[in-house]
Amino acid sequence: MTTGQKLPARERLLSAAEEVFFHRGIRATGVDELLRAANVSAASLYSHFGSKDGLVAEALRVRLAEWQSVWDECAAKAGSDLDRLLSVFDALDAFRDRQPAARWCAFLATATELPDAGEEIAAVLAADTALLTDRLRRFAQPLAGEQAATLADDVVLAYNGTLAAYLRGYPQSPVEAGRRVAAASAAAYYPGR
Amino acid sequence: MTTGQKLPARERLLSAAEEVFFHRGIRATGVDELLRAANVSAASLYSHFGSKDGLVAEALRVRLAEWQSVWDECAAKAGSDLDRLLSVFDALDAFRDRQPAARWCAFLATATELPDAGEEIAAVLAADTALLTDRLRRFAQPLAGEQAATLADDVVLAYNGTLAAYLRGYPQSPVEAGRRVAAASAAAYYPGR
């Protein structure tokens, strides 16, 4: 089966939600299909999460926390200011290695699938963008000084483009291309060059 | 009303589909809601397009043709090889001026919303990517020579990132940032520098 049998129902639900919602799509996956994948009864879902949207929100929160911790590790390994700025691409590689389920970015996909999402879901999507921008602005500061915010914009854009490349199927090596583009952008901000 | 009353039903359907499918979402919009927006009866929809998916596919084909023609105009105005390569961003500005309906990219949004889309829809999405890559590789040739394909990859990635920026709400000026990123990438390929 897709999920270990001995975990409590709550964990099985989150695990199945990650697999099926972010791979086949949230709206494309009925609750019954999810329950079958998680090997869980309907009552368990609604007692734990209140609604399908509640489960989606919690799955997104879990995913955001894991993404942040993976990025933490990659950023800590960076040997230079530039490496630290580009560590978001290392994190993308590492994250996708252990989460091969999602077709592209779970947060952007959710924003597309649920344009009228409740505030609980919207808050997680906003937190993802906030994590990205805050951290990249901090990492860009030693490289670009006063222009750190603009360089961060460039890296976010390259990051967006890398994620969308998984969806489009082009370019074929998204992280490689994204890192190259981000590095070229960063080079333009080096003082004295 | 949203649509002129004197156009034939087929045109009203396509116009409403563009507005409502690509703004509120395809799955989020029921057929009944679309029929009300188009001021058309259900029988007209199914006699003209066969199914909801058929209408989606035709709306995407129309949109792709318009996008291509807008890009044609912008590319023709380019004053240099670099301008021609970056004209895809001018086209994005021009296209979104007259099509303020879509939340971000109709093709990538459809790929997200309908991961199991039929081949009719999938063909239009593939055609969009093919248009993008073929043209950008041609435009990149005078700038990057043998590395034209790689430069085209970079520009596609910056273009992807620009589109996704509309969805994420960041960076706040997507086209401006996308153009800047693409230009920085292109500069790295100039021969003799």
Place this chain on the structure above:
DNA sequence: CCCAAATCAGAACGATCGTTACAGTCAAAC
């Protein structure tokens, strides 16, 4: 052992989905 919490299977709810059928209306073409 016993109690209480967790979880189960399964039926059923009303709502909405995409689609089809039916009969009536209108305008132009012959």
Place this chain on the structure above:
DNA sequence: GTTTGACTGTAACGATCGTTCTGATTTGGG
């Protein structure tokens, strides 16, 4: 003036949606 074709409004189809309910079964701690 009649015929034809496009289009209309409305009702209904079966399927699926998210959710709730009932009642039995399992499970772990005192």
